Amino acid sequence: MSPSYQDLLGNAREVIPEVEPSEVAPRVADGTGPLIIDVRETGEWDQGHLPGAVHIPRGFLESRVAGTAPDSDQEILVSCASGQRSLLAAKTLADMGFTNVSSLAGGFARWKQNNHPVEVPRILTAAQRSRYSRHILIPEVGEEGQMKLLDSKALLIGAGGLGSPAAYYLAAAGVGTIGLVDDDEVDESNLQRQIIHTTDRVGMNKGESAKQAIAALNPEVQVNVHPFRINRDNVLDLVSQYDVIVDGADNFPTRYLLADASLMTNTPLVHASILRFEGHASVFKPYDGPCYRCLFPEPPPPDLAPSCGEAGVLGVLCGVMGNIQATEAIKVLLDIGDTLSGRLLIYDALGMTFTELKVRRDPDCPSCGPNADLQLRDYEAWCAGVGSHAGSHA
Amino acid sequence: MSTVKIPPVLRAAAGGERTVEASGATVGEVLTALCDAHPAIGAQILTADGELHKFVNVYVNDEDARLMQWTDTPVGDDDTLLILPAMAGGQ
Numbered sequence A: 001m002s003p004s005y006q007d008l009l010g011n012a013r014e015v016i017p018e019v020e021p022s023e024v025a026p027r028v029a030d031g032t033g034p035l036i037i038d039v040r041e042t043g044e045w046d047q048g049h050l051p052g053a054v055h056i057p058r059g060f061l062e063s064r065v066a067g068t069a070p071d072s073d074q075e076i077l078v079s080c081a082s083g084q085r086s087l088l089a090a091k092t093l094a095d096m097g098f099t100n101v102s103s104l105a106g107g108f109a110r111w112k113q114n115n116h117p118v119e120v121p122r123i124l125t126a127a128q129r130s131r132y133s134r135h136i137l138i139p140e141v142g143e144e145g146q147m148k149l150l151d152s153k154a155l156l157i158g159a160g161g162l163g164s165p166a167a168y169y170l171a172a173a174g175v176g177t178i179g180l181v182d183d184d185e186v187d188e189s190n191l192q193r194q195i196i197h198t199t200d201r202v203g204m205n206k207g208e209s210a211k212q213a214i215a216a217l218n219p220e221v222q223v224n225v226h227p228f229r230i231n232r233d234n235v236l237d238l239v240s241q242y243d244v245i246v247d248g249a250d251n252f253p254t255r256y257l258l259a260d261a262s263l264m265t266n267t268p269l270v271h272a273s274i275l276r277f278e279g280h281a282s283v284f285k286p287y288d289g290p291c292y293r294c295l296f297p298e299p300p301p302p303d304l305a306p307s308c309g310e311a312g313v314l315g316v317l318c319g320v321m322g323n324i325q326a327t328e329a330i331k332v333l334l335d336i337g338d339t340l341s342g343r344l345l346i347y348d349a350l351g352m353t354f355t356e357l358k359v360r361r362d363p364d365c366p367s368c369g370p371n372a373d374l375q376l377r378d379y380e381a382w383c384a385g386v387g388s389h390a391g392s393h394a
Numbered sequence B: 001m002s003t004v005k006i007p008p009v010l011r012a013a014a015g016g017e018r019t020v021e022a023s024g025a026t027v028g029e030v031l032t033a034l035c036d037a038h039p040a041i042g043a044q045i046l047t048a049d050g051e052l053h054k055f056v057n058v059y060v061n062d063e064d065a066r067l068m069q070w071t072d073t074p075v076g077d078d079d080t081l082l083i084l085p086a087m088a089g090g091q
């Protein structure tokens, strides 16, 4: 007669020691415990498990154990709900050649009954799994990456040409907190490119307007509206609350202010600027690659630096450049791929060309160089001074 | 002849052209030839002493000329020069 379930358990008990939760709990607590393999199903694991345990559902044990336990002599404690599945799983491991395997007596139920500490894994809800399913399918993102995005905070300077597409896509991607700094109101002339706003929200603060659009797209995103101009008094407080800065400002004083604040708070800066048919984009990682001032030590005078309001901009260009910023921000947040750090990308929409320039760290950089005396200054006066000085020769 | 790419803000000064051909064996010579042909460009990018303003970046292909030999950097016929002032626009 073939052996019954009770026979199998009995056979396993003859070779597998059973360990009481109270015996192993102190070692688990001080980090000297065995490798704990939890063989329950995913739904059970999600409710909680022993601290530090590794999850391998019983059905995958044989195929996955080598990846978790490369050394067949290492101490392994197998756990399940009540101590039976773990006993059989431990027997399997012993049969596979693991020499130091035991089973948690009474399983997770007894562990919990005895009030030993429990870890509850953070998981995506069913709604989040569905919403972000196309991200989860990408190996470089996956559930873990998606949770990282949900925990991330991006600060967007400007909810205008660049900020509109960037905010929209970052919100869609599930970046959990988005800060929008803009003191401006939606104007009819914005709608040719600032697609996060709508005709019926003309006159509303741009941050508020964008918040409404984001709430409709992805209500779980926390939107912080900062309806003021960023300046040297508020920049450090603001920037230090976020993980990445997306620079969509429309003037040099703000751009140089952000560049220095990025260094002072060690917050990566995702840069883009636009004019007519042309866009620039780069990523400035503090002290790990060049900064904005390594690339552009001084701003040009005003006649060489018209704003989009003065010189015009192709609406679609904002979409391309703002989405390059969103892409780079996500890569920075997830720490994946190769960002534009050390490169300036120039997009010419008229010729439909992308050109890449090398950007190197300037050893004499007045902002990030070893002899830099970095402090926030009066950027308006500095930009005007540099500009008028240059202009006087022109 | 090298090709010089003209940024949007200088195109009016270059007669609306996006690229201009200019001859010279160094960055300095090419830029001099460019400014001779289009004095309005010179007025924007050169100081009274004929030096390049600090806000003007010049790239030879994808490298910053300032990090090579600046205006003495040799330039061949197949090289592309790019004049690059910073842009501020974002809204």
Ligand SMILES: [Zn+2]
Pocket: A290, A291, A292, A293, A294, A295, A361, A362, A365, A366, A367, A368, A369
């Ligand atoms: Zn620098």
